[in-house]
Amino acid sequence: MFFTKNFAGLLVFATAAVARISSTASVGAVSRFSNFALSPDDTSSQFAFTSCTTVVSSVPDLSGNVQNATDDFQLAEVTLLENEYPQSLASEGFELLTYAIKPNGDGTGTATTVFLIGGVTNDNLTSFVQSWDGITANGSTAVWTIGEVVCTVARVTCNFVMSPTPAVSNITDAGNDLLDAQIFQILDQFPFTTSVLSDNDAIAANTDGSYNATSSLQAGNVTNDELLPFANSWVGETISGEEAQWFVEAGSCVEQQD
Incomplete structure (x- = not known):
């Protein structure tokens, strides 16, 4: 649905x-x-x-x-x-x-x-x-x-530790909002993309309020050579969802293997 x-x-x-x-x-x-x-x-x-x-x-x-x-x-x-x-x-x-x-x-x-x-x-x-x-x-x-x-589709998988401000205690809300944050970044960077498909393959809450998230990111009319370095550049930066600002503490992205 x-x-x-x-x-x-x-x-x-x-x-x-x-x-x-x-x-x-x-x-x-x-x-x-x-x-x-x-x-x-x-x-x-x-x-x-x-x-x-x-x-x-x-x-x-x-x-x-x-x-x-x-x-x-x-x-x-x-x-x-x-x-x-x-x-x-x-x-x-x-x-x-x-x-x-x-x-x-x-x-x-x-x-x-x-x-x-x-x-x-x-x-x-x-x-x-x-x-x-x-x-x-x-x-x-x-x-x-x-x-x-x-x-043409770029496909990458990212493993990040991300901290929200303000805090997001509900793991489902956190997963949805961090996906929104990643989507907004991709659409802003690649306005010519036809679409973005993102999915949390895994997400886990840490005791300090941060989250470990494994995300699948796919973007139409974008290449891996474009998307991969851009997604990796989020480490050490803050990206914005609808509900929170997400600081990407650590992690990296790799090309997806079908």
Whole structure:
């Protein structure tokens, strides 16, 4: 189950009490398609996450109406995913966030979509979406021709000792707020990112009020070479959540291994 929460123009969605998927998408022509069969406290399913961009064209030509074009192309994407992953889309959580198609002036448009699908690996999902290069797919109104698909996601895991000011005694509240703090940092540093998915793999309270947290951080349209040094730079600094300021006492981040 997804719930939405507004943060000064951000769209923030949660798959569980300790997970966040966020984007800088404005309301505009962005299309969102989701179905979450999971309860908010069910974290048993693993989610594949990727962000992909391609050049598309449609017959008939829908480029004159960006909203209609974006909605129809997303339906074509959903159909492709349903055919490949029927079990995942029927019984697992999934989310597609398709950004407004940008017309290229020649009848084509550049489309960017963020995918979040349960029960699938990152490698499998990315390979499948990239295999769309050169195929046609049906929306409800048009037939879409899809060009080369490029998927880019940075994935790092961070182990930090973090101290909140003011103190946060509830471990669930602490986990949510420190995720917010990490997300805000990434979105501020990389305004071009399509989305950020973060999750607390583990969190434990210390007797001095600090927390040991292991966080998975993934950012669309960002590379590991960009995200990894930035996340490591938080050590010795204070980052801000909604409820507290978090001083990152110690720790480090490494690239995730799928």
